[in-house]
């Protein structure tokens with residue numbers, strides 16, 4: 483076991499709570515400090531999760547000399563300021579997805595981390611869960627033949643509320659940055675390169691952000707990724723990785739605990755990969771392993787790939803004429 487790391491968290495919302503639960507499963511991770519815009523919320527969060535310090539500002543977490551690494555769990559537009567604050571105080575950062583709201587901001591953040599020679603990773607936690615680690619091994623070993631198609635859909639019904647971060651353009655709302663990023667990042671992981679063809683269609687909500695969309699990527703070898711994300715209706719939320727020798731189905735692919743292998747003329751085989759707690763701990767383990775090894779970024783979720791994914795999301799938004807108010 484490597485050294486123990488003292489973690490700070492910015493924000494006390496939904497995902498911060500899930501992350502804290504996951505972190506509690508890691509013996510060498512200590513939840514040291516939580517920062518909130520409200521002292522009261524910080525204290526309540528610290529009581530629930532056993533954090534040593536509760537601060538009524540994000541600045542105090544970033545400035546604490548004992549904090550090694552900070553998890554940024556604020557809404558999208560606050561990723562850049564929150565993560566920058568921590569990097570400027572010499573902290574390693576695990577920043578929620580999307581890394582920022584657009585490529586310009588992402589380049590700024592990555593530039594800062596590189597300039598400061600500090601660790602930064604986008605919290606694309608799917609890549610670190612056991613089922614996905616195994617899937618990548620199967621693909622590398624050629625178990626499915628050549629991967630020719632990918633289908634992935636992340637859709638659920640989010641009731642329309644112009645104030646909430648899902649639909650609020652001021653909070654960079656829309657399905658793309660919130661959940662579309664999962665099928666897109668999955669395609670980048672599976673095919674490992676840029677598509678040469680991109681087409682898409684989006685239906686915009688009354689607030690102007692995308693409420694549902696489909697994105698079609700075509701690759702130089704003819705491979706196809708057919709991806710969707712929506713707030714309009716619940717759907718099966720599965721991915722299908724399709725190779726010339728077989729197909730893997732991933733129910734709830736972004737948090738998969740099962741791989742279902744379909745081979746020609748055989749009954750489907752189900753492989754279970756259960757994990758304890760919320761599953762958000764695996765990315766935290768990756769961060770600590772990288773820090774132990776003196777690495778400034780993860781080679782499973784490298785910063786250049788986060789930048790490429792962000793560039794793709796900018797490109798899709800451009801096709802839909804979707805600019806956030808703070809981008810005007």
Ligand SMILES: NC(=O)c1ccc[n+]([C@@H]2O[C@H](COP(=O)([O-])OP(=O)(O)OC[C@H]3O[C@@H](n4cnc5c(N)ncnc54)[C@H](OP(=O)(O)O)[C@@H]3O)[C@@H](O)[C@H]2O)c1
Pocket residue numbers: 492493494495496497498517518519520523524555556557558560578579580605607647659660
């Ligand atoms: N990896 C995943 O599975 C996953 C899942 C959900 C969300 N996320 C990402 O995590 C981020 C947060 O999502 P969430 O669902 O946890 O959101 P949330 O429940 O709304 O929580 C966000 C927290 O950020 C803080 N905050 C700072 N400025 C804010 C503002 N102007 N408005 C609202 N909250 C503000 C608040 O904490 P304080 O009041 O304590 O400061 C709030 O509790 C998003 O970027 C999202 O994409 C990731």
